[in-house]
Amino acid sequence: MKKKSVKWWTYHVLVGGFAILMLYPFIWLLMSSFKESSTIFVTAKSLIPDPWIWTNFVEGWKGIGGNSFGVFIKNTVILVALTLVGQVVSSTLVAYGFARLQFRGKAFWFAIMMVTLMLPGEVVMIPQYIIFAKLEWLNSLKPLVIPAYFGTPFFIFLIVQFIRTIPRELDEAAIIDGCNTFNIFYKIILPLIKPALATAAIFSFYWTWDALLGPVLYLNSPAKYTVSMALNMFLSNETVSNWGAMFAMSVVTLVPxxxxxxxxQRYIVEGMSTSGLKG
Structure with a gap:
C-alpha cells in the first residue's frame, strides 16, 4: 500500500508540474493583458500586474481602421461557419464513397488523396493565388470558403477509417429492407459516425479560427479582416505597438x-481513438 501511495503521489506531482508548465504561457498572456504596454516586457518576470490596467480591453475592442473588434469576430465567425460546413459535409460524402462504394480506380484515387494530405500547402499557394486572381475572387471569402466544399484530405481519411469499423452486415440488412445507397448513408452510416464528424468539426473550427496566412493573402479591406489579422495590426514597425490591447484581445479570442x-473534448478523444489508429 505504501509503494502504491508513493507511485500515486509521484504521478500526480509530475503531471501537475507539466500542467503548470504548459499553462504558464496562457497565464502570462492573461496577466500581461492587464499591464501597461510599456512595462509588459520590462516586468516580464513578475506575473501580477501593478497597477491593473483594465482599459486595455476597452482600447482593444475599439479595433483598428474604424472597425471595432466585434466586426473582426463577426467576420471570423462567418468564415468558420461556412468553412466548417463545407469541410465536414464534403469530406463525409467523399469518405463514404471510398469506404463503401466500389468503382474503377478506387485504390488509385485514394492514394492520390493521401498524397495531397502529405503535400505542403506552400507548394500550391502560388498556383492557387493565380487561379483565384484570374477568377477575380480576391478580397472576398470565396478563396477561403469554396475550396472547403471539395473535401479535406485529413478529414476524409479520418472518416474513412471510422466507417470501416462499422460492420457491412448493417448495409446488407438495409438493402434487404429496400434502402438504396443514399438511404444507407443517411439512415445507417451517418448516425454511427457522429464522433468522427464532431472531431472533424472541432478541428475545422480550430484551424479556421486561428488561420492567418490565407486571410492575409486574399483579404485586403480592413472591414473584412479576421481576428488573427486584427491582432497582427496592433503591432507596428513605425509607431509604438499597443501590446496591452493586443494581449487583451488575444484573451478574448481564446475564450471560444x-x-x-x-x-x-470527449468527442476528440473518441473520434481519434476509434478511427485514427485503425488501418
Whole structure:
C-alpha cells in the first residue's frame, strides 16, 4: 500500500508540474493583458500586474481602421461557419464513397488523396493565388470558403477509417429492407459516425479560427479582416505597438477556443481513438 501511495503521489506531482508548465504561457498572456504596454516586457518576470490596467480591453475592442473588434469576430465567425460546413459535409460524402462504394480506380484515387494530405500547402499557394486572381475572387471569402466544399484530405481519411469499423452486415440488412445507397448513408452510416464528424468539426473550427496566412493573402479591406489579422495590426514597425490591447484581445479570442475544447473534448478523444489508429 505504501509503494502504491508513493507511485500515486509521484504521478500526480509530475503531471501537475507539466500542467503548470504548459499553462504558464496562457497565464502570462492573461496577466500581461492587464499591464501597461510599456512595462509588459520590462516586468516580464513578475506575473501580477501593478497597477491593473483594465482599459486595455476597452482600447482593444475599439479595433483598428474604424472597425471595432466585434466586426473582426463577426467576420471570423462567418468564415468558420461556412468553412466548417463545407469541410465536414464534403469530406463525409467523399469518405463514404471510398469506404463503401466500389468503382474503377478506387485504390488509385485514394492514394492520390493521401498524397495531397502529405503535400505542403506552400507548394500550391502560388498556383492557387493565380487561379483565384484570374477568377477575380480576391478580397472576398470565396478563396477561403469554396475550396472547403471539395473535401479535406485529413478529414476524409479520418472518416474513412471510422466507417470501416462499422460492420457491412448493417448495409446488407438495409438493402434487404429496400434502402438504396443514399438511404444507407443517411439512415445507417451517418448516425454511427457522429464522433468522427464532431472531431472533424472541432478541428475545422480550430484551424479556421486561428488561420492567418490565407486571410492575409486574399483579404485586403480592413472591414473584412479576421481576428488573427486584427491582432497582427496592433503591432507596428513605425509607431509604438499597443501590446496591452493586443494581449487583451488575444484573451478574448481564446475564450471560444477554450469553451469548444472543454465542451467537446470527449468527442476528440473518441473520434481519434476509434478511427485514427485503425488501418
Amino acid at each position: 477556443v477554450f469553451v469548444i475544447f472543454f465542451l467537446f
